[in-house]
Amino acid sequence: DVKVTQSSRYLVKRTGEKVFLECVQDMDHENMFWYRQDPGLGLRLIYFSYDVKMKEKGDIPEGYSVSREKKERFSLILESASTNQTSMYLCASSLLAGALYYEQYFGPGTRLTVT
Amino acid sequence: AQSVTQLDSHVSVSEGTPVLLRCNYSSSYSPSLFWYVQHPNKGLQLLLKYTSAATLVKGINGFEAEFKKSETSFHLTKPSAHMSDAAEYFCVVSDRTAHAGGTSYGKLTFGQGTILTVHP
Numbered sequence: 321d322v323k324v325t326q327s328s329r330y331l332v333k334r335t336g337e338k339v340f341l342e343c344v345q346d347m348d349h350e351n352m353f354w355y356r357q358d359p360g361l362g363l364r365l366i367y368f369s370y371d372v373k374m375k376e377k378g379d380i381p382e383g384y385s386v387s388r389e390k391k392e393r394f395s396l397i398l399e400s401a402s403t404n405q406t407s408m409y410l411c412a413s414s415l416l417a418g419a420l421y422y423e424q425y426f427g428p429g430t431r432l433t434v435t
Numbered sequence: 436a437q438s439v440t441q442l443d444s445h446v447s448v449s450e451g452t453p454v455l456l457r458c459n460y461s462s463s464y465s466p467s468l469f470w471y472v473q474h475p476n477k478g479l480q481l482l483l484k485y486t487s488a489a490t491l492v493k494g495i496n497g498f499e500a501e502f503k504k505s506e507t508s509f510h511l512t513k514p515s516a517h518m519s520d521a522a523e524y525f526c527v528v529s530d531r532t533a534h535a536g537g538t539s540y541g542k543l544t545f546g547q548g549t550i551l552t553v554h555p
Contacts, residue, residue, distance in 0.1 A: 361547060362548055364545075365542070423469070426480075427478050428478040429476075
């Protein structure tokens with residue numbers, strides 16, 4: 321059974337703190353993604369990675385960075401957390417090109433509150 | 436550029452009655468289309484996917500969707516709602532997108548979501 325896990329379900333941080341969100345997948349997928357989910361806006365792509373140490377910006381990368389040192393692990397970093405980064409963060413993974421349908425598998429999400 | 440519009444932000448039905456969640460899309464290419472479901476405090480789960488084979492797609496839990504190219508629609512239906520169907524549903528379109536690495540990946544664009552409420 322495919323599995324994407326995220327390190328925390330709920331997280332509360334203070335403004336200005338550095339925040340790390342971790343994601344691990346056990347499906348040997350090449351692609352990994354970070355989204356944020358806000359009511360009425362659906363999911364928006366922050367960053368994605370198509371290989372170890374490779375990354376590309378998504379639609380809303382400002383204020384975020386990522387790290388992928390191993391194939392199975394993809395971290396999202398908030399360098400200096402701000403209140404407008406309070407949101408649900410979802411990690412996903414998928415097979416690389418050559419997989420016809422690009423179905424993504426999602427983790428359970430981390431609800432981050434910045435106070 | 437691709438986009439997705441879910442025409443209803445909330446849908447309310449009675450248990451045992453049909454469900455219709457509406458979705459329109461725009462895409463430059465032949466897209467793949469998906470419906471995902473998210474139950475409270477859970478991650479997203481794939482309900483079904485359209486990938487240019489049969490236009491009527493059957494998914495899990497009795498859901499199905501019909502791809503209509505002329506109407507650019509991909510509406511989700513179920514003949515009889517169950518209480519456990521109460522959740523948020525996302526219509527998603529995927530185009531191939533090339534990136535600097537030279538390979539392509541499926542960029543997903545999500546609709547805004549439709550919250551389905553099922554009354555006893």
